[in-house]
Amino acid sequence: MTSMEFLKNTLNRIFTQYLEAKNSCLEKSCEEEQLSRFISRLFFEAKLLQVRDYNKIWEKGAFMTEDSAYAALEEGLISRDDYEILKSLEGENPKLVSPFFFAGGFLTSIQDINDILSYQAASKIIDHVKTSKETDKYSFIIRCLDSQDFGYRIRNYCRSQLRDTPYKFFSPSPYVKDNGRKIVSASPENTGKGIPGLPEPECTSTIFVVSNEINFGEEISNTIKTLRNFGYENTDIVAVCLIYHGNPVGEERLKRNKVKRVLSLAGREIFDKGVEENLIGKSQREIVYDFLKDPSEFIRRISPALKK
Numbered sequence: 001m002t003s004m005e006f007l008k009n010t011l012n013r014i015f016t017q018y019l020e021a022k023n024s025c026l027e028k029s030c031e032e033e034q035l036s037r038f039i040s041r042l043f044f045e046a047k048l049l050q051v052r053d054y055n056k057i058w059e060k061g062a063f064m065t066e067d068s069a070y071a072a073l074e075e076g077l078i079s080r081d082d083y084e085i086l087k088s089l090e091g092e093n094p095k096l097v098s099p100f101f102f103a104g105g106f107l108t109s110i111q112d113i114n115d116i117l118s119y120q121a122a123s124k125i126i127d128h129v130k131t132s133k134e135t136d137k138y139s140f141i142i143r144c145l146d147s148q149d150f151g152y153r154i155r156n157y158c159r160s161q162l163r164d165t166p167y168k169f170f171s172p173s174p175y176v177k178d179n180g181r182k183i184v185s186a187s188p189e190n191t192g193k194g195i196p197g198l199p200e201p202e203c204t205s206t207i208f209v210v211s212n213e214i215n216f217g218e219e220i221s222n223t224i225k226t227l228r229n230f231g232y233e234n235t236d237i238v239a240v241c242l243i244y245h246g247n248p249v250g251e252e253r254l255k256r257n258k259v260k261r262v263l264s265l266a267g268r269e270i271f272d273k274g275v276e277e278n279l280i281g282k283s284q285r286e287i288v289y290d291f292l293k294d295p296s297e298f299i300r301r302i303s304p305a306l307k308k
Contacts, residue, residue, distance in 0.1 A: 104212035122157035137205035217250030
């Protein structure tokens, strides 16, 4: 059996069991406890979320993330010493490290699971929008590079549920690059003038920035900075994601970018659920919590293993 066949078989099995327990998960929002347990099983059993324990860290090192260590250094989020440790491993373009790795993009291989998660995320957005007092302004959704079609599914659910209300959701697809995955950079001629095809900044109440995961948060931070460059400086930004780990570096980035709120389907409690379901060991959960408590201390503590 190939790894892709294993992944699809596992996801389908978990999905079938979930439907049997839930009847129809596309008709109403799930309870938080049920949703986080489902997500924990989904990610750990299918190995979409992999966690190393202390022994694996010392044998193989930590996972390298997609987040740039140099960007974190420039923003004052890691120390020069931490950066030099990582640079000694990877040369001129070092990445940050983490004891866990999330491969959320593989969820697109099972459309039904995408539908469940997108619907649950859209439900959170709809609840948030309905509390807004600015009904004469527009809201729209932007997706990050890692979210693939997750953001578009969310947008479609929001459109269908809010069809007869003043709220509108737009897609940035005509003005993106990389096959529709990432917002174009604001050039001098359009900086501050909004994104062509989308509501102007003064007509926009909220932008929902969608990502699979927020760990160190570099990608979602870059997306928000681009939006600010296009003129949306005073627009509320709400982050939407599958998993929000509560990494101090990611939290600080969201704070600096004035993110009003994070709407996530699950947080670090999924590691507790993983232990309860015997999907990961207690030592794996322990190293995750040690990392999330202080990523810089984590880098310094495991630096001998990283240099092997």
